[in-house]
Amino acid sequence: MKIAIGNDHAGPEYKKAIVDYLTSENIEVTNYGTDTADSVDYADFGHPVATDVETGAVDFGIVICGSGNGISMTVNKHAGIRAALCWTKEIAELARQHNDANILSIPARYTSIQQAVEMVKTFLNTEFEGGRHATRIAKIPC
Structure with a gap:
């Protein structure tokens, strides 16, 4: 993956913890984020992450900003991107099951690092249910 x-x-601290988890699971990571707290x-x-998902260079994307909103809005401008702003693992699970989300957006200022890692685990280990949900997703313009 x-x-x-x-x-x-x-x-940056969220990304580090997430990348540590991903690499411990032998998941290849392309890092486009900053490593400092400088504005x-x-x-x-966000755009490079969305482009990689859009083109199939990667299986999924993860984006992080303070509220999760700005970066989610950014990546959702790309064709075929279904980024989900999540703040619990339960929402991350539903985003995959019902919405076939392909990018997880994390609000760093409103979740803990531990919550963020749990959301990533759940997001990556949850399958899309298809069925009636596929019909609904087909109505989202690309």
Whole structure:
């Protein structure tokens, strides 16, 4: 499995913990995020993640900013991207099961690092249910 990850200045510690988990699971990670708390623009790190998911270079993406909203809005502008802003593992599970989300958006200022890692685990280990959900997703324009 391959994952692209991107974050702004609110997420370096979150990204580090997530990348540590992913690499411990032998998951290949492409890192587009910043490693410092110096102010940066989340779009600069979200677009490359979305492009990798969009083109199939990776299986899933993970994006992190303070609220999770700005970077989620950014990646959702790309064709075929279904980024889900999640703040619990239960929401991450539903985002995969019902929405076939392909990018997980994490709000660093509103979740703990432990919660974020749990969301990633759940997101990556949950399958899309298809069926009536596939019909609904087909109505989302690309």
